[in-house]
Amino acid sequence: MKLHDFQSAFAETLVLPEPIAREPSWVGGGRLDIYREQFWLRHIACLVEDFPLLAALLGQEKFDAMVAEYVAAHPPTEFQMRVFGAKLADFLETTPDRLLADVARLEWAFIDAFDAADAPPLDPNVVAQIPEDAWPSARLVLHPSVQRMKLLYPAHKMREKWRENEDARPIARPERAPSNVVVYRQKFLMYVEEMDDLAFAMLDRIARGEALGAAGDALATETGRGEEIESRIGEWFTRWSGLGWISRVEIASR
Amino acid sequence: MSFRERHRIPDLGVGVGFRPKHAKDVLDDGGSPHVAWYEIVSENFMVDGGRPMDNLARLLDRHTVIPHGVSMSIGATEKLDAGYLARLKTLVKRTNAPYFTDHICFCRARGLDLHDLLPLPYTKEAIEHVVPRIRHVQNTIDKPFAIENVSSYLTYQSSEMKEHEFIAEIAERADCGILLDVNNVFVSAFNHGFSAEEFIDGIPAERVVQIHLAGHMDKGAYLLDTHSDHVREEVWKLYERAMKRIVPIAGRVSTLIEWDTMIPTFDVLANEAKLAKARLDEAVGGALP
Numbered sequence: 001m002k003l004h005d006f007q008s009a010f011a012e013t014l015v016l017p018e019p020i021a022r023e024p025s026w027v028g029g030g031r032l033d034i035y036r037e038q039f040w041l042r043h044i045a046c047l048v049e050d051f052p053l054l055a056a057l058l059g060q061e062k063f064d065a066m067v068a069e070y071v072a073a074h075p076p077t078e079f080q081m082r083v084f085g086a087k088l089a090d091f092l093e094t095t096p097d098r099l100l101a102d103v104a105r106l107e108w109a110f111i112d113a114f115d116a117a118d119a120p121p122l123d124p125n126v127v128a129q130i131p132e133d134a135w136p137s138a139r140l141v142l143h144p145s146v147q148r149m150k151l152l153y154p155a156h157k158m159r160e161k162w163r164e165n166e167d168a169r170p171i172a173r174p175e176r177a178p179s180n181v182v183v184y185r186q187k188f189l190m191y192v193e194e195m196d197d198l199a200f201a202m203l204d205r206i207a208r209g210e211a212l213g214a215a216g217d218a219l220a221t222e223t224g225r226g227e228e229i230e231s232r233i234g235e236w237f238t239r240w241s242g243l244g245w246i247s248r249v250e251i252a253s254r
Numbered sequence: 255m256s257f258r259e260r261h262r263i264p265d266l267g268v269g270v271g272f273r274p275k276h277a278k279d280v281l282d283d284g285g286s287p288h289v290a291w292y293e294i295v296s297e298n299f300m301v302d303g304g305r306p307m308d309n310l311a312r313l314l315d316r317h318t319v320i321p322h323g324v325s326m327s328i329g330a331t332e333k334l335d336a337g338y339l340a341r342l343k344t345l346v347k348r349t350n351a352p353y354f355t356d357h358i359c360f361c362r363a364r365g366l367d368l369h370d371l372l373p374l375p376y377t378k379e380a381i382e383h384v385v386p387r388i389r390h391v392q393n394t395i396d397k398p399f400a401i402e403n404v405s406s407y408l409t410y411q412s413s414e415m416k417e418h419e420f421i422a423e424i425a426e427r428a429d430c431g432i433l434l435d436v437n438n439v440f441v442s443a444f445n446h447g448f449s450a451e452e453f454i455d456g457i458p459a460e461r462v463v464q465i466h467l468a469g470h471m472d473k474g475a476y477l478l479d480t481h482s483d484h485v486r487e488e489v490w491k492l493y494e495r496a497m498k499r500i501v502p503i504a505g506r507v508s509t510l511i512e513w514d515t516m517i518p519t520f521d522v523l524a525n526e527a528k529l530a531k532a533r534l535d536e537a538v539g540g541a542l543p
Contacts, residue, residue, distance in 0.1 A: 001412060003379050004331040010372055011363035030408035030445055034476065035370060042369055076367050079325035079338055080297055084369075117302035144302065188305045 001026055014039040015075055017068045043067060043076065043084065050085045051107045053159050054100060057171050066092075085111070099173060102155040109147035109183035110190055116145040119247035127241075127249060134251050136213025140206045140237075141248035145185035148200070148207060156181050156192045186244045193243065198225060199236055203245075211252070256460035256504055257431050261398040263352050263463050266291040266318055266508040268527045268534070273513075274309065279520035281312045286524035288531065293510050296323040296354070300341045310348075319349045320464070320508075322433075323356035325367070328391065328401065329374040329384050330360035343395050353398040353463055355433045358384070358421060375410035376420035381427070388428035400431030400463045405441040405470075405479035416448065418456035425461050432457060435466035436493045437485065437512075441477040454496045459503040467493055467530060468512040481514035484526060493530070494537035501538045509534065 001009075006026060013020060013032055017040070020033045044067050048055045055063045074087045089105035119141075130138065158174050180200035182193045195203065201223070205215035216233060220226030240246050257263070267290030272280060279285065280292070292313060299310050299321075313319055323342065326334075346354045359371040374380045392399045403421055415423075425432050434457055443450035467490075469483030485493075493509075500507055511526045 003375065003377070003383055006375055006410065006412075007331055007360055007363035007372075011366050011368060014368050014370075015366065026411050028409040028411040028413065029447075030406070031476070032408055034407040034478075035372065038370060039368060076369060077365060079327075079335060079361070079367050080300065081369050082297075082301065113304075115301035115304040115306050118304065118307070145304070185304060188308065 010035070015071060017071075040064075040067075042081075043071065046081050047085050047088065050111050051088065051104055052166070053107060053155075053162055053171075054103045056162065056166065056169075057100070057103060082111070082115075099153045099155070102151040102153045103158070105149050106151065106155040106159060106181065106183065106192075109149060109181075113145040113147050113183050113185045113190055116143075116185065119143050121244055122241050122246050122248065130249060130251060137211050137252040139209060139211050139250040139252075140240075140246050141250060142203075142207050143184065143245055143247045146207070146245050147183040148204060149181050149183075150200075151179050151181055152176055154179050156194065160192070182245070184243065184245060191243075198223065198228065199232070202229065202233075202236060203240070257398070257429070258460065258463060258504055258507075261353065261431075263398060263431070264508075265506040266320075268509045268511070268530045269293055269318075269320070270511045270523050270527050271295070271322075271513065272309075272313060272319070273517055274305070275517050276520040276523070277309055280317075281309060285317065286520070286527070288524045288528035290527075291318040291320065291508070293320050293322045293512075294349070296321040296342055296345055296356075297325050299345055300338075314349060318351075320351050320510075321345050321349055321354045322402075323354070324371065325361055325369075326356040326391065327359075327361035327367075328356060328387050329358060329380065330362045331383065332362045332365075334387060334390065339391065339394050346395055346397050351397065353400055353431060354395065355400045355402055355431075355464065357404050358401040358424065359404045371404040373404060373406040373408065373410075374420075376413040376415045376417055377410075378414060381420065381424055384424055385428045388424065388430050392428070392430060398431055398463070400433045400461075401425065402433035402435050402466065403438050403442075405435070405438040405445075405477075407445055407476060407478075409446050416453075416456070417442065418453040422456060422458050425458060430461075431463040432461045433464045433466060434462050434496060435468075436496055437466065437468040437470055437489050438479060440486075440489050440492055441470050441479045444477045450492055451495060454492060455499060457496075459500040462496075462500050462504065462507055464508045464510060465493065465496060466510050466512055467526075468514075481512045482516040485511070485530075490529075490533050494533055497534055497537045506534070506538070 014036050023032060044064055047067055070088060070091050073091055076084050089101050089108055092101035092104050154174050154177050162171055180195045184191055201219055216229050220229050269291035270289050272292040272294050299306055357371045359373060361368055439450050439453045467485045468481040469485055471478045471480040471482060509530050511530060513523055
């Protein structure tokens, strides 16, 4: 066997969920199954660490089975274990229990926000110098840690309650209640903010790079709530700046 | 002139792996007089920002840091990951480390990253494959590179030589350093029934830039390299043997205590570093500084 064939056979074995019945002929001594066991222990432990509420909600047996299905669908391909769980929320959306996907999406947002790039807070002096007529064409650049998501279940409230006593069982399932949630980091601490539909829709447009004026106009057309948008835009800017969500205002060159 | 002399690789004394759990002890409280330097897991600092990168900045303000990778996959038959090497280069530059390290193993195959340090068969074919890759890595990062022996749980039918012969030939031909993990030698020797002493005596001393020490777990039929406990007495003895051999040839060499699971308080870890220094002093006595 050539080096490439050994490595290919090794990898093929490691991702098998069941123990190896017989050592392959290329093994001289020892046990290949130790590596297979360690592969699963390591990847399960990684996801338990990244998705603690999901793990608690499912219990060990169901969680392990879910990881086996996840690995079959999305085997690890990146050198950083840090990103192994990146597709878990999307994977769970293909399963019947949508709460699981919501919990996974929320918990993954914490992972992404935790080590997202740093950015200085918005400088009020710079904001004060922006001419009033420049605001409609201004683009707000969000802090890299800001993670936005729409949830069908209030997984954020569930998580908050669970964190009061992580050992309590069973974990109560919340009623279905769609919500808009932002997970973000201030300095090194993580926070969750719930938003109403209109504010979230505006934030969404800003995140996509739309200029303030164009975003407001498009949202007004879409919702028929132009006056409300106009009256709340200042409040939103103040609130989002205060939370550290806005790191920069880009003014179009004249 | 030895590898260390050519690259001016210093003896840093005894260090420990930096772990977030000890951030307050190390970054706020100044660490310990028994810990002379810190090793970081390179991949943990290949992120964009937040707490990890702030920890690194603060660590670098006061301490010498050596990046130690677990994902280079130098022995894989897949192409080296250029993106990974670019990030590693940035990290090595940022740490201003005199050298960087990773393992002589493979991590990737069939397009998968298995996140493990998988052993290579000790064959001429593997040597021919690995040597140019090490040279490429060393040239790309533009700093000396040292390869670490891994602990293993299987051997290959096709191996043509002993592990220390394999590593020695690769290091000589690639002109790289060696990170001698004494615990790994002990674990593999137990698991495969070879002589740990012969391994230690067969490694080219002048290429050893660092020694790793760690605790392992006795699983009955085999030993598992868990980095989860104190260094065992048998490993200390092997460490002393290694130092008695290396120090007269190449001078004192840096030592690192690894403790990655069931991580103790920083005091316990620092005490293990203190013990390493004492065992080293006792072993080499008035030998070369």
